[in-house]
Amino acid sequence: MSAARYAATQNAHAHPRDIELRAFRYVNGLMAAATDTKSRAVALEKVHRMWSIFISDLGSPGNRLPPALRGQLISLGLWAQRETDLRLEDGGSLEPLMALHRDMIEALEAQRGLPARPAATPTAATLHFVAGSA
Numbered sequence: 079m080s081a082a083r084y085a086a087t088q089n090a091h092a093h094p095r096d097i098e099l100r101a102f103r104y105v106n107g108l109m110a111a112a113t114d115t116k117s118r119a120v121a122l123e124k125v126h127r128m129w130s131i132f133i134s135d136l137g138s139p140g141n142r143l144p145p146a147l148r149g150q151l152i153s154l155g156l157w158a159q160r161e162t163d164l165r166l167e168d169g170g171s172l173e174p175l176m177a178l179h180r181d182m183i184e185a186l187e188a189q190r191g192l193p194a195r196p197a198a199t200p201t202a203a204t205l206h207f208v209a210g211s212a
Contacts, residue, residue: 099186101128102179109172119166125175126162129155154178 092100105128108121133155135141136148143151161175 093190095186095190098132099183099190102183102186106176106179106183109176112172118169118172121172122162122166126159129158129162133159 105121105125108117108124112118112121133152136143136152136155141148158175158178164170165172165175
């Protein structure tokens with residue numbers, strides 16, 4: 079089974095919050111492991127893409143989060159996208175992005191009543207949005 083098909087099957091039965099948690103952990107793992115220009119660029123592109131997906135969902139009419147929360151999350155996502163663009167250009171610290179993602183992980187885990195866990199080691203099949211792209 080291909081990584082993309084495995085990820086799609088895995089995500090089809092997962093709670094949306096669990097998928098979001100995996101996404102944040104995955105991109106934080108990529109950023110933490112980025113030791114060269116190429117791996118840094120790949121990590122930041124994944125972060126940008128993840129936030130694009132979240133922003134699109136948050137802006138959709140079917141999203142059931144309260145409008146004020148949706149607006150706040152969209153604002154955070156737009157900041158994260160600007161930050162990824164800046165960090166691609168200047169090579170600055172990725173810590174502000176990683177800190178935001180750790181806060182998101184903490185909030186999602188609290189919402190689901192899950193214990194806090196460190197960022198997972200990235201794997202090719204962690205998420206569908208990751209599996210199909212380089």
